[in-house]
Amino acid sequence: MAILREALNGMNFDDVALAGELPPVTPGEVLREEFLAPLHMSARALARDINVPPNRITDILNGDRGITAQTALKLAGRFGTSALFWMNLQVAYDLAMAEHEITHAA
16 A cells, blocks of 8 residues: 655654664665555666655665765655655654663673
8 A cells, every 4th residue: 555645744753763663664675565566666766756866866865875965855846755754754763873872882
């Protein structure tokens, strides 16, 4: 079941990103599963659509790169979301990772 674009801005992903001992969900996973997969869109096609290098998108999808403000603006324009939606996903992920590092420090 797909999520309506209008509903995304009001959604809170804290419970997903901060899922206890499960690894936090990366913004790239959300991009892949909730946006690209339903549209059968490749990373290369998205990169072309938003005028960024293809490796930027593949790095985001692989969790090797975060979403910057510039990329958030471009994703928002392409998918009809807000840039804040993408930035909030990134911040929630970063906070979850920092919390994990602090609580599991030796």
